[in-house]
Amino acid sequence: MIRLIAQKEMTEMLRDGRFRWAAAIVLLLLLAALLMGGQHYRDIKRQHDLAQAETREQWLKQPAKNPHSAAHYGIYAFKPKMLAAMLDRGVDPYVGQSVWLEAHKQNDFKYRPAQDSTAVQRFGELTAATVLQLLIPLLIILLSFAAFVGEREQGTLRQLLSMGIRQSDLVWGKALGITGALGLLLIPATVIGVIALILTSENGLPAATLSRMAWMTLGYLLYFGIFIGLTLAVSATARSSQTALVILLGFWIVNGLIAPRAIADIARRVHATPSAFSFQQTIDREMQSGPDGHDSADKRNSALRERVLKQYGVDRIESLPVNFAGLSLQESEEHGNTVYDRHYGALWERFEQQNRLKQLSGIIAPMLAIQSLSMGLAGTDFFHHRDFANAAENYRRLLIRKMNDDLTYQAVNRDFSYQAPPSLWQTVEEFRYDAPTTRTALAQQRLSLGLLSLWCLASLTTAIVLAHRLKID
Amino acid sequence: MLHEWRSLLADRTLWFITPLFALLIGYGVYNGMSWVRFQQTTLATVRAEEQSRLAKANATLRALEQPGAVGRAESAFTNPRLASVAGSRSGTRYAILPPAPLASLSIGQSDLYPYYFRVSTQSRQTFLTNDEIENPTNLLAGRFDLAFVIIYLYPLLILALSYNILSAEREQGTLQMIMAQPVSLRHFVTGKIALRALVILSLAVIFSLAGFLLGGVGDGSGLASGAVWVRLLLWIGVVAGYGAFWFTLAMAINAFGKSSATNALALAGIWLIVVLLIPSLLSVVATSLYPVPSRVEMVQATRRASAEATARGSQLLSKYLEDHPELTAGGQADPNDFALRTLAIQSETERLVEPVVAHFDQQTLGQQALVDRFRFLSPAIVTQAALNDLAGTGIARYRHFLGLVDEYHRTWRNHFTPLIVQRAQLRAGDYDHFPTFLFREESLGSIGRRVLTSLPGLLLPALLIGWFGLRSLRRYSLAG
Numbered sequence: 001m002i003r004l005i006a007q008k009e010m011t012e013m014l015r016d017g018r019f020r021w022a023a024a025i026v027l028l029l030l031l032a033a034l035l036m037g038g039q040h041y042r043d044i045k046r047q048h049d050l051a052q053a054e055t056r057e058q059w060l061k062q063p064a065k066n067p068h069s070a071a072h073y074g075i076y077a078f079k080p081k082m083l084a085a086m087l088d089r090g091v092d093p094y095v096g097q098s099v100w101l102e103a104h105k106q107n108d109f110k111y112r113p114a115q116d117s118t119a120v121q122r123f124g125e126l127t128a129a130t131v132l133q134l135l136i137p138l139l140i141i142l143l144s145f146a147a148f149v150g151e152r153e154q155g156t157l158r159q160l161l162s163m164g165i166r167q168s169d170l171v172w173g174k175a176l177g178i179t180g181a182l183g184l185l186l187i188p189a190t191v192i193g194v195i196a197l198i199l200t201s202e203n204g205l206p207a208a209t210l211s212r213m214a215w216m217t218l219g220y221l222l223y224f225g226i227f228i229g230l231t232l233a234v235s236a237t238a239r240s241s242q243t244a245l246v247i248l249l250g251f252w253i254v255n256g257l258i259a260p261r262a263i264a265d266i267a268r269r270v271h272a273t274p275s276a277f278s279f280q281q282t283i284d285r286e287m288q289s290g291p292d293g294h295d296s297a298d299k300r301n302s303a304l305r306e307r308v309l310k311q312y313g314v315d316r317i318e319s320l321p322v323n324f325a326g327l328s329l330q331e332s333e334e335h336g337n338t339v340y341d342r343h344y345g346a347l348w349e350r351f352e353q354q355n356r357l358k359q360l361s362g363i364i365a366p367m368l369a370i371q372s373l374s375m376g377l378a379g380t381d382f383f384h385h386r387d388f389a390n391a392a393e394n395y396r397r398l399l400i401r402k403m404n405d406d407l408t409y410q411a412v413n414r415d416f417s418y419q420a421p422p423s424l425w426q427t428v429e430e431f432r433y434d435a436p437t438t439r440t441a442l443a444q445q446r447l448s449l450g451l452l453s454l455w456c457l458a459s460l461t462t463a464i465v466l467a468h469r470l471k472i473d
Numbered sequence: 474m475l476h477e478w479r480s481l482l483a484d485r486t487l488w489f490i491t492p493l494f495a496l497l498i499g500y501g502v503y504n505g506m507s508w509v510r511f512q513q514t515t516l517a518t519v520r521a522e523e524q525s526r527l528a529k530a531n532a533t534l535r536a537l538e539q540p541g542a543v544g545r546a547e548s549a550f551t552n553p554r555l556a557s558v559a560g561s562r563s564g565t566r567y568a569i570l571p572p573a574p575l576a577s578l579s580i581g582q583s584d585l586y587p588y589y590f591r592v593s594t595q596s597r598q599t600f601l602t603n604d605e606i607e608n609p610t611n612l613l614a615g616r617f618d619l620a621f622v623i624i625y626l627y628p629l630l631i632l633a634l635s636y637n638i639l640s641a642e643r644e645q646g647t648l649q650m651i652m653a654q655p656v657s658l659r660h661f662v663t664g665k666i667a668l669r670a671l672v673i674l675s676l677a678v679i680f681s682l683a684g685f686l687l688g689g690v691g692d693g694s695g696l697a698s699g700a701v702w703v704r705l706l707l708w709i710g711v712v713a714g715y716g717a718f719w720f721t722l723a724m725a726i727n728a729f730g731k732s733s734a735t736n737a738l739a740l741a742g743i744w745l746i747v748v749l750l751i752p753s754l755l756s757v758v759a760t761s762l763y764p765v766p767s768r769v770e771m772v773q774a775t776r777r778a779s780a781e782a783t784a785r786g787s788q789l790l791s792k793y794l795e796d797h798p799e800l801t802a803g804g805q806a807d808p809n810d811f812a813l814r815t816l817a818i819q820s821e822t823e824r825l826v827e828p829v830v831a832h833f834d835q836q837t838l839g840q841q842a843l844v845d846r847f848r849f850l851s852p853a854i855v856t857q858a859a860l861n862d863l864a865g866t867g868i869a870r871y872r873h874f875l876g877l878v879d880e881y882h883r884t885w886r887n888h889f890t891p892l893i894v895q896r897a898q899l900r901a902g903d904y905d906h907f908p909t910f911l912f913r914e915e916s917l918g919s920i921g922r923r924v925l926t927s928l929p930g931l932l933l934p935a936l937l938i939g940w941f942g943l944r945s946l947r948r949y950s951l952a953g
Contacts, residue, residue, distance in 0.1 A: 091609035111768035123752030264614035275515040
C-alpha cells in the first residue's frame, strides 16, 4: 500500500510543472555552484602551492648571515585547502590566507578575501552548501505543503480513508513519494558532485575526502528528513493549504535567515571578544615585563645571567662556553610563547565558545547545526583554521629555536657580526601540514549530528502522530 | 476608504506584524548602535595611546635637554631624538575613520574594513592590514542590523500583508459585494495598497527614527547639522522606494486572479530570486570576470621586491641621494647610515611592487564597477548599496578614507625624509608639530548623487509593475 501511495505521489509531482521548473533551477544552480567551487579550489591550490614552494626557496637561498637576521626574515605559511572545501567555502573568505612566521612575534593571518570583494558577497555565496541548506528545503516545502490539507480541500482525503487505508501508511507513502522525487534530483546531483570532486582533484578521491563526504551526505539527509517530516506534520494539521504554506515559509525564513544572524549576535554578546587594539596592548605590556632578547645588558636579563653563569661555573659572560646573546634571545622567545599561548588561546577559546553556542542553538534552528557540520566536514570551519594556525606557530617556534641555538653554540665569544653558513637554512625542515582526520573533525560536530538526528526523529514522529488524528473535514 | 481602514484594523495579520516589526527594527538598531559604540570606545583607547606616547617622548626629550643631563644611551631604534625613530615609532599618529552619523543604521562592510591606521614612514603595506578581531563564523553569518531588517524582512512583512489582497476577498465572496458599490476595482485595489503602504512605511520610519534618536547619534554632534537630516531623508526615500516595489509587485500578482496559495508561492519565489539568487549570481559573475589576483601573489611579489632592493642596498642609496639632491641640502649624507639605507630600500621596494598593486586595484575597481552597473537587476542590491552609502559603511567612504590616508602618508614622509637624511636631532616640542591627520567627511553631494541614481532603480520597476498590474486588473474576473 505504502508503495502504491508513494508511486502515485511521485508521478503526480513529476507531472507537476512547478516541480519540474523548481527542480531544474535548483539542479542548475547546484551545477554552477560545483563548477565555481571546483574552479576556485584549483586556483587557490595552485597559488598556495607555488607560493609555499617559493617561500621555501627564498628561505634556502639566503646568503650567509646572522641566524637572528634569518629569523627576522622568516618564512610565510599559506593555508592549504581541502578538496571538500569546494562544496562549502565556510569561513574561508573571512579569515586571512597567509601568515608571516618571524622572530619574536606570533603574527595574525592577513588578507581576508572578503575584504577584496564587493558588498554583494554579504548576501551569501553560491556554493553547493547554500543550495543544499536553503533551496532544497524550500523545494521540499513547495512539493508537499498540500500533501494532506490539499487532499482534504479537494475532498479526496475522505475517499482515501473510506477505502480503509491506514493513516500511518499514508504518511509513509507520502514521505517516500517526496523522498523519491527528491532522489531523482539529488542522486544525479551527488553523482555530479563526486565527478566534480574527482575532476578537481589531481589524485582521484582520497579516502579522507570520501569519508568526509559520506558523513556530510548523512548530515544533509537528516536535514532534509526534518523538512519532510515537518511539512507533512503541518500539512496534516493546518486548516487550509494556504495556512500550511505560510507557516512553513515562516519556519524556513526563521531557520535560514533570522536564526543564524540573531544567534551570532547573541553569541557575540555572551562571549565578548576584545578589540584588536586592546588585545595587542595587553600582549605588548606583558612582553615588556619579560626579558629583552635584543639587549642582553638589559636588567630584565639579570636572572638569566645569574642562572647561566652558575650553570657553567664561571663569573663573567665573556668566559661562557656559549653565546649569551643566543640564550637571551631564546629566553625572550620562550617568554613570548607563553604570552601568546595565553592570549591567543583565550581569544580562540572565546571563538570556540561562540561557535559551540551556535551549534547548541541548532535545537531552535536546524540550519545552525547543519551549517556547522557541513563546514566542519568541508574543513572550512574555525576549528580547522585554528588547527592550521597552531601548526604554523609550532613551526615558527621550531625555526626560531634552531636559529637561536646556532647563535648560542656556534657564535661563542662573537657578537652579532657572526655569520652562519647557508647550510644552516637546510637544517630547518620544510613546513608540512596534515589536516585533521575525519574522526577529529567529526568529534567537533557530535552535538550538531545529535541535534540533527533528534530533529529528524521528532519531526517524522510528529508527522505520524498528527496524521493519525487527521480530520477528514 | 474608511471601511477599508476599519477592516485593516480588524485584520489579525496587522496586529501580529506591527509589534513584530517594531521588535525587529528595535533589535536591529540596537545591534548597530552597540557596534558603533564598540568602535568609538576602541578609537578612544587609540587616541589615548597616541597622547601618552607623544607626551612620553616629549618628556624624554625635555629631560635630555636639561643642562648636564646624562641620558641613558639609547639605541638607534629607540632614541626619540632621531627623526627616523620619531617617524616610524615614537612620533607616529593615527589616521582615524570615525563612524558616520548614520553608521548605526547599517553595519555594511564596516565589520571587515579597518577603521584606524598607524601611519609611519614605513611602506603602506606595513600598516594597512589592521583588521579588527572578529570570529570569522560571525562575519560569515552577517549582522542583524537595521539594513538586514529592511532588505530581507521588510519585503516579507509587506508580502504577508498584501499577498491575498484581492484573492482573499474573492475566496470569501466579498469582492462581488464590494464591486456592487459605486467604486471601481482599480480604486479599490489602489486604496487597499496605499493604506497598507502608509501603515508599514510609517511604522518603518517611526520605529527607526525612535531607535535612532533614543540611542544617540554618532559622536553626538551629528544631529545639529543639516547634512544628517538630508541623509535621513534620503534613507526614508530609499526605504519607501524599496517598499513601493514590493507593494506593487503584490498587487500585480493579485491581478492575475489566481488563488491566495498560488500568489503566496509566486511572491515567495520572486522574493527568493531578488534577495538571494540574483545577488549571489552577480557576486559569482563579478569575481569570475574580474578575478582579483590573489593576495598570496602580492605577498610574494612584495617579498621578492624587498629582497632585491635589500641586496642592492648601498648602491640604491647613492642613487637615491643623487636623485634627491634637495634632501641633503648641500651637506653630505653618510652612506652607512642604517635609517637612510632603509629609506632607500623602502622606496625602491615600493617602486617594484607598484605594478602588482596597481593591477590589484584595477581588478577590485572593475568588480565594483560591474556590481554598480548591474545592481539594478535586483532592488535588494540597489537598496543595500544605497543604505551602506548613507550610513557611510560601504566601499565608497572607505576608499575615500584610504585616499586621505595615502595623502597623509605622503605628507608624513615628506616631513621626515629630509630630517632623516640630514640626521636632524629633534627637540622637545617638535613632537607637537608633526603633520596630523584630519578626516574630511565625504561630500554630501557625492553621496546624494549615488543615492539619487539608485532611487530610479527602485521607483522605475515599481511604476512599471504598478502600471502593468493596473492594466491586468481590467481583465480581472470577479467570480474566479
